[in-house]
Amino acid sequence: MELNKTSESRVVAFLDIGTNSIRLLLVRINPNGSYLPLTKQKEAVRLGDKGFIDKILQLKAMERAVIVCKKFMELARAYKAEEVIAVATSATRDASNKVQFLEMLKKEAHLEVCTISGNEEARLIYLGVSNEFRLGHSKALFIDIGGGSTEVSIGDQKQYFFLHSFDLGTIRLTNMFLPDETGPVSLERYEKIKAYIRYKAAEVVKELSRYRIGCTIGSSGTLENLAKIAFVYLHRTSSGNYDKLGYEDLKKIVRDMCALSLEERRKFPGINAQRADIIIAGAAIIETFMEKLEISEIKISKSGLREGLLVDYLSKSEFSHLINQMSVRKRSIMQLGLACNFDEEHAHIVTRLALELLDSIQALGIYEFREEERELLEYGATLHDIGMFLSYDTHQSHAYHLIRESSLPGFQPEEIEIIANLAYFHRKNMPKKKHSNLTGLNNDTVKSIRVLSALLRIAESLDRSHNGIISHVRFYIASTRSLVLEIHAQWECQLELWEVEKQKKYFKKIFGYNFQSKVIVDQGVETLPVLYTF
Incomplete structure (x- = not known):
């Protein structure tokens, strides 16, 4: 079923009526394609109890299932669910009296249920689990x-x-x-x-x-x-x-x-x-x-079938690109960012600049990044400002907690720690070894946080005005222990340069190099290089 484009969010309920349990997933789907699980419920009803020998659902088992479905439908209505998608699996599809059971659900719980085949059940489970x-x-x-x-x-x-x-x-x-x-x-x-x-x-x-x-x-x-x-x-x-x-x-x-x-x-x-x-x-x-x-x-x-119903639903909507064209990790990051109504343009600019900084450091042989660190820097940069909707002054702290407390399918716990701490340390506090955020983390994780945050802090500074002034950036070697940070800008960027200046000391501590900023202002076909030394 196609989702209609709307300026308002909508709540959709997904029900899995299984042989042992009935499961409910209530989700708020936002206009930007992000979604927020509102509640997950599960009740054991033993619908298939004593029912597989003669393939007849027992009356008491059906009554238990109807009671639970009525309760779940009341919950869905309380959340103002606009759609309910309900499927029944093995016990129902094998039962000779399944029509009676489906009529009971329709009449007493006001619930239309579709009985799915075994292969369709397997497909939906694959969708729900692989998404994690x-x-x-x-x-x-x-x-x-x-x-x-x-x-x-x-x-x-x-x-x-x-x-x-x-x-x-x-x-x-x-x-x-x-x-x-x-x-x-x-x-x-x-x-x-x-x-x-x-x-x-x-x-x-x-x-x-x-x-x-x-x-x-x-x-x-x-x-x-x-x-x-x-x-x-x-x-x-x-x-x-x-x-x-x-x-x-x-x-x-x-x-x-x-x-x-x-x-x-x-x-x-x-x-x-x-x-x-x-x-x-x-x-x-x-x-x-x-x-x-x-x-x-x-x-x-x-995860399982009910999560698969959600993935299947979204894949048939105008937001199908979130499901079909993104990796599970990228999708997790974008879902969280969209759910927090982040500044997507600023996030993309900071991410691009952070990755350009990392790539130039790597190319110069100054530091050997681990394979996964580039990806984690990308995700930390994407989410660095998601706490803004709660508070500007402490948005880095809110971002840290939002990331850590989100499920983020596809990520290991230590990876979530790195992403969360990159968001926390992108401004104000430096990731000193004894900081409480780093307590209990292994040495490799702490090292990644310290190294990557040095780059993210510069990238954030380079879009301090949120105007996207900087088009490209790279480091190159000026002398034995000195680098030049070459900045391509659309016009003069004094505010960005002032912010970058604050990051030099920490950069030298991490990488062992000083650097000067060189700005090249692009004006049509003419480029005007300006060297800024502080």
């Missing part, structure tokens, strides 16, 4: 374990190459192999589950094996919970990131959980008690795939 990671042209395997089905896909940043949906889900397999099981699960029973999964997935696993995979990314509540269990149980602490799941760790926790009764399993370190009865089946699915495809570790994503 920096993949480039490297292919990744995506695995999502739901209550009724497991979706797999292979894709890079721009496109998918393979989609498939298996009738293998945590609730489906629990109903088949562990119905009403309250005691320990024998290893023989567990191996039977795995054998069934191997049988059902054999042909597709062969197909997946033909691809060269750079990494594997898993999504869904089941995988998130298994990663948390592995971390908490094996490290004996609940403080940390549950962003990966190792094969050896998985085998260890599964066998220890199988040895427990259901009641004891509910108390297992890190477990979501509501998943205790279905976690064994979920573990069997992912362990089997990891075995057959020789996967040693899976990265865990918190």
Whole structure:
């Protein structure tokens, strides 16, 4: 559906009616194409409970789902949502009484729901999850374990190459192999589950094996919970990131959980008690795939189908360039800048000048930048002023907090720290080693912040008037320990030069060079060089 161009923001609701849970994402989409997630909600309803043997949704399960959908629709109305996009997956599409369920939702919750195919589910999950990671042209395997089905896909940043949906889900397999099981699960029973999964997935696993995979990314509540269990149980602490799941760790926790009764399993370190009865089946699915495809570790994503619905929605709008023509990292940066109503023209000018400074320093052999530092300088320069809408006097501090507290899909935590601190140190305070912002950061991260901020401070000074006077800038060597900063300007730029002068001392401390400013004023075909020495 096309978004109509409008001068006002709009709120859109995205609902994923799954076999185990119903998920809601409410998003405010702004006229400039940025979007702000307003709330994410999730409720376990067990829509597929006892429903996969005879493919009939149980009345109580449907009633639970309707109650949750009514609550979510009330929330959407409270946020004044103009559109609601709702899809139903495995349990609904397989049910012989799905028409009855869809009519209940329409009549009682005033909700129109579209039932999607397994392949469409896999496509939307790919869109939602790939949007969170920096993949480039490297292919990744995506695995999502739901209550009724497991979706797999292979894709890079721009496109998918393979989609498939298996009738293998945590609730489906629990109903088949562990119905009403309250005691320990024998290893023989567990191996039977795995054998069934191997049988059902054999042909597709062969197909997946033909691809060269750079990494594997898993999504869904089941995988998130298994990663948390592995971390908490094996490290004996609940403080940390549950962003990966190792094969050896998985085998260890599964066998220890199988040895427990259901009641004891509910108390297992890190477990979501509501998943205790279905976690064994979920573990069997992912362990089997990891075995057959020789996967040693899976990265865990918190995104999924509902985020894919958002990406799909935007890709069909006038803002499709934000989705289709930008890398996930560039898109994250632009989304945050647009959401903060930043001065986009000034940000682009400062970014261009900062990168020209870095490139000339690199070309002269004065400093060897790490490969990723140029990109991080670009993003720090783009976002350096985003705190302006809160306060001019302390906008650098607001920018720092806005960047650190934003999710910024595609970035590692230490990269976010560098970008945030570049915004913080672009004016006023210098990044001294003992500054509180730098406490706890590793030496490489602190070094990047100090070196890149020296360039960003000069670039910001060169557009002090926000008039875009400076067209190009570069350093060249004047003598053994002295440089010339050659500035091409459209007209005289005394204010910019005055600001640049303030940065010389810190530049020398970082790079070991003094510099003089030489301005070349471009006037039609004539250029007038003027050398400024302070």
